[in-house]
Each structure stands twice: as C-alpha cells, then as structure tokens.
Amino acid sequence: MRDALGAPESVLVLGGGSDIARATVLALAEGRTKRVVLAGRDAEALAPVADQLLAAGVAQVDVAAFDALDTDDHERVVDEIWAxxxxLDLVLLAFGVLGDQDRFDHDPADAARTAVANYxxxxxxxxxxxxxxxxxxxxTLAVLSSVAGERVRADNVVYGSTKAGLDAFxxxxxxxxxxxxxxxxxVRPGFVRTSMTEGMPD
Known part of the structure; x- marks a missing residue:
C-alpha cells in the first residue's frame, strides 16, 4: 500500500535496464519506497541497478527474468511476481526498442520484432x-511512451507508430x-539523452 503521504512503498519495473526507469526508482528511493522488483531480460545487467537502489536506502530489491518479446510468457511472469x-503500488512499464528506420526499410522482420517489443x-x-x-x-500502471507517438515522422515510422499504438492502448x-x-x-518524454539515444544528434 502507499504510505500516509501517498508515496509508493512497492514498485515493479518491467524493463529494469531502462535508464529512465533507473532514474525514476532512484528518485523514489529518496522518498519512502521500500521494495523494488526489477524485471528484465539480462539479470546480470540489473545487478548494478539493484546495488544502487540498496545503497540509496531501498530495503529489498529483487530481480526477475522478463523478455518483452516473449509475449506468451508475460502472464506467468507477472503472476509469479505478484505471488x-x-x-504492489506502482508498476513502471519501461521497456522499448528505438531501432533504425533505414534498416527497417530493408528488413521488415526486424521492424516487426521492434513492433512486438514496443507494442x-x-x-x-x-x-x-x-x-x-x-x-x-x-x-498505478505508469506507461513510458514518447512524444514520437503524437506525430509519427518519416525518420521513425516504426518506433513512432508503436508509441502511438501504445498511447491508445x-x-x-x-x-x-x-x-x-x-x-x-x-508518460511521454521528449528527447532524452540515454543509452538508447547515444550517438544521435540533439
């Protein structure tokens, strides 16, 4: 349950490796969040994030395996986390793939994988x-979307359209x-300098 001041005491992050999600839960840790579950594809990669949260004062941090592409397994994963x-007070849905539109133009299968992951x-x-x-x-289910979904541009047709669909859903x-x-x-951030956008112009 949320505490007397309305702050979430327990948080689940689907896409625990997301830079924005990490910054969000670290900010929550400065408040009164006491339990965090980080769910992501690479458990080893989540270990440093878990250590950061523990150092910030979170009492319990657990890691769970979650693959955005494995849609048939999502219900089981979520059920096991709840069990x-x-x-859980807050769930951050924070996974996503930017991809490369030039590549997608010539690799429709890769574009479809991105659509599966993002939408x-x-x-x-x-x-x-x-x-x-x-x-x-x-x-609360907090869905990390993007302003790219508000108007899909020629240079991000696949990514932008998945975010438009995500918004509607x-x-x-x-x-x-x-x-x-x-x-x-x-939540629809604008351009954010993260590992996903590394190398892109501002």
Whole structure:
C-alpha cells in the first residue's frame, strides 16, 4: 500500500535496464519506497541497478527474468511476481526498442520484432498487470511512451507508430480500470539523452 503521504512503498519495473526507469526508482528511493522488483531480460545487467537502489536506502530489491518479446510468457511472469511479492503500488512499464528506420526499410522482420517489443509486449504485460491491480483494488500502471507517438515522422515510422499504438492502448486500459481503484498513467518524454539515444544528434 502507499504510505500516509501517498508515496509508493512497492514498485515493479518491467524493463529494469531502462535508464529512465533507473532514474525514476532512484528518485523514489529518496522518498519512502521500500521494495523494488526489477524485471528484465539480462539479470546480470540489473545487478548494478539493484546495488544502487540498496545503497540509496531501498530495503529489498529483487530481480526477475522478463523478455518483452516473449509475449506468451508475460502472464506467468507477472503472476509469479505478484505471488512472491504481494501488493504492489506502482508498476513502471519501461521497456522499448528505438531501432533504425533505414534498416527497417530493408528488413521488415526486424521492424516487426521492434513492433512486438514496443507494442504487443506492452499489451500482454500491461493486461496481466492490470488484472492484478484490479483485484487488489489500487495501484498505478505508469506507461513510458514518447512524444514520437503524437506525430509519427518519416525518420521513425516504426518506433513512432508503436508509441502511438501504445498511447491508445494505455488510454483505453485506463478507461477499463475506471472505478476499480487502479489507474493508468501515460508518460511521454521528449528527447532524452540515454543509452538508447547515444550517438544521435540533439
């Protein structure tokens, strides 16, 4: 449950390797967040993030395996996380792939994989999370989207269109949860200097 001041005491990050997600949970750790679950494809890569959180004062940090592309496994992963950790106040859906539009133009299969990671993976994991939030009667699913989804440009057709779809899904899911005590929040950052955008001009 959230504490008396409304701060989340427990957080699940789907896409625990995301730079933005890491910065977010570190900021939460300065408040009153006490339990964090980092779910990502590479558990070893999440270890330094877990160490940072523990050093920042988070009492318990656990790591779980989660692959955005493995949509058939998302319900099981989310169910097991809830079974192990119980009540969760905040879920950050923070995974995504930028990709290269020039490459996508000549490799439709790679473009499709990016669409699965950015959109279909968010749908399957988001619905699994929403089911648990609905059952527990509270909690927030915060979906990390992008301003790229508001107007898809020629240089990011695949990425931008997946974010447009993600926006629509998240908004509709929020409507589905109305009256349950759970909610969905969409976050649309502009250009952020992260490992995903490394090498790109400002």
């Amino acid at each position: 192990a950790h119980g009540d 279909a993976g968010a749908v399957s994991s988001g619905l699994a999370v929403a089911d648990h939030l609905r059952t527990q009667g509270h909690g 998240a908004q509709g899911l929020g409507d589905r949860l109305a009256g349950t005590g759970a909610r969905v929040m969409v």
